[in-house]
Structure formats: structure tokens, C-alpha cells
Amino acid sequence: MAQKPSIPKGTRDFSPSEVAKRNFIIQSIREQFEKFGFQPIETPSFENSDTLMGKYGEEGDRLIFKILNSGDFLKKANEEAYNEKDSLKITPSISEKALRYDLTVPFARYVVQHRNEIDFPFKRYQIQPVWRADRPQKGRFREFFQCDADVVGSDSLWQEVEFVQLYDAVFTSLGLNGVTIKINNRKVLSGFAEVIGESDKLIDFTVALDKLDKIGEEGVKKEMQEKGISSEALQKIQRVFDLKGTFSEKIQVLKDILETSEVGKKGIEELEFINTAINDLQLGTASLDLDVTLARGLNYYTGAIFEVSAPAGVAMGSIGGGGRYDDLTGIFGMSGVSGVGISFGLDRIYLVLEELDLFPETVARNVKALFINFGQKESLYCLKAIKQLRNAGIAAELYPEEAxxxxxxxxxxxxxxxxxxxxxxxxxxxxKFTLKNMKSGEQSSVSIEQLMNELL
Known part of the structure; x- marks a missing residue:
């Protein structure tokens, strides 16, 4: 007996209705990207290994899917590594390509490679699948789509303001009201580390602070102390752990805490600029909140940091995120190109819309009318009408058999x-034709023109 087929863990098949729902989200995102002036690009599903490796840290490198060289790949294998069974050493000699891990590094490669063709500032969007050898769990897959928008070649804070508006526009168009756009600034985090005299422990400090909502104040302080940050140092920023209130109220507390830090004050200034502009422009259904514990992507974010959380009551991680980076293209030898970008979590947005029953009923319907097959003559009569309907943009089909x-x-x-x-x-x-409404059961005799009007 043949073995039942299966698919790799962390991947999925999508039914027609699921594809329709995903396309609904993608189309909504794409429409807003283009309204905001972003242009589409696409990059290959796999890149040269040296393009990707070393760009995501040790953990990221481990999660990159490597592609074996074609042909007899062991022929060129590092003999010493092969004999020692050292997988890390042997990989570069048997795998020269890898599936892309995200869209950001390929985008940086694209900008550097096509710098003479690009007019800066360059606003691009990209909606393509990426692959990660991660442990699958709810909302996390090994193959998934990313929906990114970036602006490179401009350090203007108006770009951050536009990205806040873009998030709001997308989620409003999807009917997903009540999302929170959280914002922080790398310079504020650097200011905290400077004020407590632990600038060399910035990463340790922020990684722990980022866990405040998961392990609580005592858990965060314990982790920081285990990294060598004294309780006296933590006392200097105690108010950070208790920070509550409006955006403006939080800013006032930050000004007191960071009054001796120039980099911290610069971060506050940038946050104030964005908040003031958004207050004047006003958001539709989203809200902007200052979250000083936010520290995602600290390895390359240099200014604003964004993260979007689902409406209250929905148990889901972030459904979007991004930030400002000052030298992403520097990894490919093109320094001094500032950029800012955001990403939408398609799969998580899908789960949230499903949980809240927000998909329109019509999303999964791709055929408006089915013509019954009574025989050859009748079928030909129907197909002539179907052709007219399709020319008018109405999806219709004939049942193929005389059942x-x-x-x-x-x-x-x-x-x-x-x-x-x-x-x-x-x-x-x-x-004429007899038109039957399958929901109400009503039937009526109509001409082709009347049929077209009814279906439209």
C-alpha cells in the first residue's frame, strides 16, 4: 500500500477559500503601499550564501535553509571538515546558495547592486515568501510571506510619520480596528544605558527590558543583575518600570530620567516630533503608544522602532514591526545610506481576522453563477451567455456534465x-433564462441583459 503523502513541518497547503482570504489581505496592503507612493520590486527566492550568512547573527545563520550544490556536491567538499564530520566547516564547500531568510538583506543587496539605476530617496515595497528553519508553532511557520515597505536615501522624520499613517490605513482598510502602533527609539535605550553607567552592556540591558511584559519587573531586574548591572544602577531608572500615562506624560518622565544624556535627549526629540505630527494629522482607527521597553532588531535599528499589536482580547504576538536603520547597505560596502522600513505579518493578520470574523462574506466567492447542464444544445446556448457575462467582468461557469x-x-x-x-x-x-437565488430560493425569467444586471 502506498504511503500517505505529507508536507514538511512548518509548511501549509491552502484551500481555495484560504487563498482568497490571503489575497484579500495582500491586495489591501498592496493598494495602500501604492497610494503612499511605494514601488514594487521582486528578488530571487534564493541568494548566494555569502549574501545572507553573517547578516542575522549566529542564531539567524542557523535558521537559514542551505541549498546543496547541484551534481556531485561532495566532490568539492572540504576534505578535512568531511573527515572530522564538522558540519559548520563543510557547509560553505557543498552549499553556495540559500533560501532567503527575510526581504531586508536581499533589498539591501538590490540597492547596492542597482545604485546607478535608482533615484533616491527610493520607496519600495515587496510581497514575497521567505523561509526559516525555525520551530513551528502558532503564528510561526518555516515558509511564510513578508509584506515590507522601505524608504532608503532619506533621514527625514516625515518618513516615520508616513509609516505610522500607513499602518493605520492598512488596518483600517481591513476592518481591523483598535490596533496599537507601539513606538520607541534606539537612542532612548542608549540613553538609559548611559545614565546608569553601563553603555557597554546596552544589548544585555535592552534584551532584558524587552521582557518586562512577560517576566515582570523583578524578573527583568534579576536578569540584568545576572549580566553585571548593579541594583544601584537600576535604581537610577526605576521610573522606567512604572512608566504609564499618555504619550506626552511618558515623554515628560523620560526628559527627567535622561536629562544628562545627549543621545537620550535626541531620541526624545525624535519621538516628540512624530507624536506631534500624528496628533495634528490624526489616525483613523489605530492608536500610537510610546513603549520604552520595545527593543526589537536592536542589532541594526538606530532610531525609531515600531511594533504593532492586535486589538485587546486577541492572544497574538506582534502583527507588524520595523524601524530606522542608518547603514543597512554598509554590509555590502555602500555606507551612509539611511533608511526606515516596516513589515506586515500576513499569517498573523490572517489569524486575527479569522478569530474576529472580519473577512467579508464575498471574499471567498469567485463564481457568481453556475449554469445547469441539460444537454449539448442547451450547453452551447448557455456558453454563449457565459461568454457575454465574462466579457462584462462577471465570473460564471457551466457544470461540465449532464448530471x-x-x-x-x-x-x-x-x-x-x-x-x-x-x-x-x-x-x-x-x-430567456431562469435565474434562481440560492439563498432565498426565488426564481425569475430574465433576458441576457436582465441577467447581467441582476448579477452585477
Whole structure:
């Protein structure tokens, strides 16, 4: 007996209705990207290994899917590493390419490679799949789509303001109201480390601070002390752990805490600029909140840091994030190109919309009317009408076989096709059609013009 087929862990098949729902999200995001002036690009699904390796840290490198060289890949293998069974040493000699881990590094490579063709500032968006050899869990897969938008070649804070508006526009268009756009600034985090005299422990400090909502104040302080940060140092920023109130109220507390830090004050200034602009411009359904514990992507973010959380009551991680980076293209030898970008978590957004039952009923319907098959003459009569409907932009199809009426009707019901069209001898003689509404059960005799108007 043949073994039942399966797919790799962390990957998924998508049914027609699931694909329709995903396309609904992608189309909503794409429409807003283009309204904001972003241009689409695409990059290959795999890159040269040296393009990707070393750009995501040790953990990221481990999660990159490597592609074996074609042909007899062991022929060029590092013999010493092969004999020692050292997988890390042997990999570069048997794998010259790898599946892309994200869209950011390929974008940086694209900018450097095409710098003479690009007009800066360059606003690009990219919606493509990426792959990570991660442990699969809810909302985390090994193959998934990223939806990114970036601006490179400008250090203007108006770009950050636009990205806050872009987040708001996308989630409003999806009907996902009540999302929170959290913002912080790398310079503020650097200011905290400077004020407590631990600038050399910035990463340790912020990694621990980022866990405040998960392990609580005592857990964070314990982790920081284990990294060598004294309790006296932590006392200097105690108010950070208790920070509450409006955006403006939090800013006032930060000004007191960071009054001796020039880099910290610069970060506050940038946050104030963004908040003041957003207050004047006003958001639709989202809200902007200052979260000083936010420290995602600290290895390359240099200014604003964004993270978007789902509406209250939905148990889901972030559904978007991004930030300002001052020298991302520097990894490919092109320094001094500032940029800022954000990403939308397609799969997590899908789960949130599903949980809140926010997908429109019509999203999964791709056929408006099914024509019943009564025989060859009737089918030809129907196909002429179907051709006119399709030319008018109406999706319609003929049941392919002359099956029993009940079977054809059940087929329409299972596919949730809203209308059925019948054309037998009487209808053909009169040049008419019988249109049946599958929800109400109502039937009416219509001409092709009336049929078209009803379906439109």
C-alpha cells in the first residue's frame, strides 16, 4: 500500500477559500503601499550564501535553509571538515546558495547592486515568501510571506510619520480596528544605558527590558543583575518600570530620567516630533503608544522602532514591526545610506481576522453563477451567455456534465455559488433564462441583459 503523502513541518497547503482570504489581505496592503507612493520590486527566492550568512547573527545563520550544490556536491567538499564530520566547516564547500531568510538583506543587496539605476530617496515595497528553519508553532511557520515597505536615501522624520499613517490605513482598510502602533527609539535605550553607567552592556540591558511584559519587573531586574548591572544602577531608572500615562506624560518622565544624556535627549526629540505630527494629522482607527521597553532588531535599528499589536482580547504576538536603520547597505560596502522600513505579518493578520470574523462574506466567492447542464444544445446556448457575462467582468461557469439536477444544485451549494441559471427548451425558444437565488430560493425569467444586471 502506498504511503500517505505529507508536507514538511512548518509548511501549509491552502484551500481555495484560504487563498482568497490571503489575497484579500495582500491586495489591501498592496493598494495602500501604492497610494503612499511605494514601488514594487521582486528578488530571487534564493541568494548566494555569502549574501545572507553573517547578516542575522549566529542564531539567524542557523535558521537559514542551505541549498546543496547541484551534481556531485561532495566532490568539492572540504576534505578535512568531511573527515572530522564538522558540519559548520563543510557547509560553505557543498552549499553556495540559500533560501532567503527575510526581504531586508536581499533589498539591501538590490540597492547596492542597482545604485546607478535608482533615484533616491527610493520607496519600495515587496510581497514575497521567505523561509526559516525555525520551530513551528502558532503564528510561526518555516515558509511564510513578508509584506515590507522601505524608504532608503532619506533621514527625514516625515518618513516615520508616513509609516505610522500607513499602518493605520492598512488596518483600517481591513476592518481591523483598535490596533496599537507601539513606538520607541534606539537612542532612548542608549540613553538609559548611559545614565546608569553601563553603555557597554546596552544589548544585555535592552534584551532584558524587552521582557518586562512577560517576566515582570523583578524578573527583568534579576536578569540584568545576572549580566553585571548593579541594583544601584537600576535604581537610577526605576521610573522606567512604572512608566504609564499618555504619550506626552511618558515623554515628560523620560526628559527627567535622561536629562544628562545627549543621545537620550535626541531620541526624545525624535519621538516628540512624530507624536506631534500624528496628533495634528490624526489616525483613523489605530492608536500610537510610546513603549520604552520595545527593543526589537536592536542589532541594526538606530532610531525609531515600531511594533504593532492586535486589538485587546486577541492572544497574538506582534502583527507588524520595523524601524530606522542608518547603514543597512554598509554590509555590502555602500555606507551612509539611511533608511526606515516596516513589515506586515500576513499569517498573523490572517489569524486575527479569522478569530474576529472580519473577512467579508464575498471574499471567498469567485463564481457568481453556475449554469445547469441539460444537454449539448442547451450547453452551447448557455456558453454563449457565459461568454457575454465574462466579457462584462462577471465570473460564471457551466457544470461540465449532464448530471442529475440534484447533483448540480448540490455542487452550487457546496461551493457557495449565490445564483444558478437554468436554460431548457422553453427558455431557449423564448430567448430567456431562469435565474434562481440560492439563498432565498426565488426564481425569475430574465433576458441576457436582465441577467447581467441582476448579477452585477
Amino acid at each position: 442529475k439536477m440534484k447533483k448540480q444544485m448540490n455542487h452550487a451549494n457546496k461551493r457557495e455559488i449565490p445564483f444558478v441559471v437554468l436554460a431548457g427548451g422553453e427558455e431557449m425558444e423564448a430567448g
